[in-house]
Amino acid sequence: MGKIKVINNCNGIAGLKVIEPTVFGDERGYFMETYNYKDFAEVGIDCKFVQDNQSASRKGVLRGLHFQINYPQDKLVRVIKGEVFDVAVDLRKDSDTFGKWFGVILSAENKKQFFIPKGFAHGFVVLSEDAEFCYKVTDFYHPNDEGGLLWKDSTIGIQWPMPEGMTEEELIMSEKDKIWESFEEYVKKL
Secondary structure (H helix, E strand, C coil), rough: CCCCEEEEEHCCCCCCEEECCCEEEEEEEEEEECCCCHHHCCCCCCCCCCEEEEEEECCCCEEEEEECCCCCCEEEEEEEEEEEEEEEEECCCCCCHHHHHHEEECCCCCCCCECCCCEEEEEEECCCCCEEEEEEEECCCCCCEEEEECCCCCCCCCCCCCCCCCCCCCCECCCCCCCCCCCCHHCCCC
């Protein structure tokens, strides 16, 4: 029980994985394992997760693109209510896909999970009326170690879907998320 299906190297980006758990359902509802160390290690996700986080956001909230500078984290993310478009940007300077991005719809309905290894910026936009987002991380949050990239940087070129009935100008973001540096500024610091 608990076997998972994995899509590796999403968009040709090594390390990114979309995980589809086996869901057992009947007239009572469903059951699934959201995490099983043995199953995940077998598909190359051999991490020690140290913290679980959960956030709730309403339609049109965009969070990101975030990363930890000196204390990078592997992340295993999923949505337990609603739907989001989840994005990872490769910031590994020696990677063939440096600066490339991949996005996936995560929802309570599709039950997919997204594994984002260290060395990526991460963000999401809420497409449903509201969403609850859960994620495991392999290092603790260090508030003075935050980094970020501008969500609409033209060099990266993320194709963000807009929530139905909303425009880009109506997206809801923190003040920090509105002014993160460009990818070009980030590269100059390397």
